[in-house]
Amino acid sequence: MASVQWHSRTRNYGAESRSCRATAVTVQSGDYHPLKPITVTDSKSCRSARKGSTSSSSSSSGSVIPDPLSSMLEGTDPLSLFAAAGETPALSHSSSSVELARTRGDKEEEVGCDFEPWSAKRGEILARFTTTEKLSINLFMGSEKSKSESAHSSGGAGRPGGRVSEELLNLSQQDYANRIEELNQSLKEAWASDQKVKALKIVIQCSKLLSDTSVILFYPSKFVLITNILDTFGRLVYERIWSMCSDPAPLPDSFSVDDVNDTAKETCLNWFFKIASIRELIPRLYVEAAILKCNRFVSKSGIQETLPRLTAMIRGIGDPLVGVYARAYLCRVGMEVAPHLKDSLNKNFFDLLASFRQIHGDSVQNQLVIQRVEIPVYLTLYSPAIHWILQCVAYRAPDLLLTEMMERCKKLGNNALLLNSIMWAFRPEFVAARATDFIGMIKECDEAGFPKHLLFGSLGRSLACADPRARGYPSSTRPGRSSRKCAVHRTTSTVQKSGWSLPAATSPKEK
Structure with a gap:
């Protein structure tokens, strides 16, 4: 069998290296990302030599290689664009609906003039x-x-x-x-x-x-x-x-x-x-x-x-x-x-x-x-803070929540302080409709911790401020609007002057 003679082919490695070398593309650091499509941008700059300068102008081709982990992306990376393409219309519509609903809800829940501010x-x-x-x-x-x-x-x-x-x-x-x-x-x-x-x-x-x-x-x-x-x-x-x-x-x-x-x-x-x-x-x-x-x-x-x-x-x-x-x-x-x-x-x-x-x-x-x-004096220190907390909670709150808060307070021992704040902060109509329940809770309170006359004074204030229609008055026997204003004024002034004490008894005929 005839033998085959092998000969090495002569190769020009320099020419092959130059022909296979990748073309360098200059990109801005903010536009670079390994997964982002490469966009080639040609930019020519011209540098003029200053007059009197002996040095020749030379173009510098040095550039800093951008770090892909610290580069800034213009938008989302390409891998996320495909997944978000189909969801974007639905998400934008949903987010706009949620934002609109939230804006409407905020307007509905804005504090009105019926809320007594802290400055007062x-x-x-x-x-x-x-x-x-x-x-x-x-x-x-x-x-x-x-x-x-x-x-x-x-x-x-x-x-x-x-x-x-x-x-x-x-x-x-x-x-x-x-x-x-x-x-x-x-x-x-x-x-x-x-x-x-x-x-x-x-x-x-x-x-x-x-x-x-x-x-x-x-x-x-x-x-x-x-x-x-x-x-x-x-x-x-x-x-x-x-x-x-x-x-x-x-x-x-x-x-x-x-x-x-x-x-x-x-x-x-x-x-x-x-x-x-x-x-x-x-x-x-x-x-x-x-x-x-x-x-x-x-x-x-x-x-x-x-x-x-x-x-x-x-x-x-x-x-x-x-x-x-x-x-x-x-x-x-x-x-x-x-x-x-x-x-x-x-x-x-x-x-x-x-x-x-x-x-x-x-x-x-x-x-x-x-x-x-003394403990009764100490408990009065809590009144402004608890009054305010309950006023914020009870503002435009449903009766179901107010009833739950009332029941939670009833289960606590020594709850006269909370009971007094509830009657001050809750809507007068809510208290007036449950006057019998509040009287029963007042009777069960401890006299030593918080005087009962303060509790009855708060209850009387709520009854005086409540709309008579919420208390079931017949239309022929309802007190007039002016008399209710006088009653509220007398009750409030008396309570403030005497330190939340029981208002002075007022004759029914007094107007």
Whole structure:
């Protein structure tokens, strides 16, 4: 068999390499993605040499290879486009329907003129809850002066890191209110001078004062004064972020997250991150609640997700008096920002019922013994907060929910305080239609905890304010509208003057 002679073929590897080399395409870093279709763009640039320059102009062809993991995509990646192609019309129609329904629901649930605002209660609380004891203010804030002094001297009054302590002792009630108002003005001045960190420190330190119950009889008035500063801070932050979105044109009242630019979103998130770093629970809770409305700039469901979380945070407050006023503030902010979110309001009330037994616990009793405060006087401190919570919950609420709340309160022991607040906050027609049930509940209450004459006074007020048609009066014997107004005026004024006491007896013939 003949053998075959094999010979190697001569190859030009250089020519083969040049012919098989892939053509380099220059793309922008923002347009590059390994799965995105490649679009070739020709761009010619011309560089002219400067006059008098001895160096020749040279074109630089160096380019930075983009990182596919950090590149920006214009829209969705190609793999998701196929799946979303068929769903986009249905989803857009569904989302628009949901948005329209939500907008209609928000308009229907807006707070009307029949809802008594918190501002109408501030003066009454400040006038009612007074004290003759001496008050104190402890503040720890940074100071530019202390920083300069600590830099030049080894010893001084300032704390490390430029922190100074301001302690004011033996203040009267008026001096305390004046000092809080000065802090409110300092907050506005710091904000106007672009000292945002100083403004935040003022708010944090003022919020810490709400954890102090050393003068417990003054706590409701202290709450009113401190929350005024919180309201100022929340308004300033919201207006600042709003102004950042109003560069070409002001935002509409019903704006969405898509209308907010990235700079405003970043600034808003920066505020939330700063507040989240506050170590103590009470100032972190109050300051975040103060800027709750700013969630509209960063998320469509931000407020809806934040309210339940803040409600759960209040469970960590040990003092029941501090906790109930924290719930009152959260309900107040919730009614201003999102009155249609009823679930968070109801959750606050039911959590209040779960912690109501703490009022009669040993820690509270020991505190009352030290401060020489009787339990009936102590219980009246809860009235403004519980009144407000129940007013928010009962606003335009169905009778089924009000009946459930009434039954839940009936199952609790020592429920005279809650019963009094229910008769004050619920619709007068609802109370009048169940007057017999309320009388039975009043009879079962303990006289030592909460005086029964206050309960009967609240019941009488509801009966006087209720529409006579809800009480089953015959049309011929119904009192006139003017007489009902007089009765309401007499009852309300008498109750306010006597500290929620029973109104004076009025003759039926008196008009």
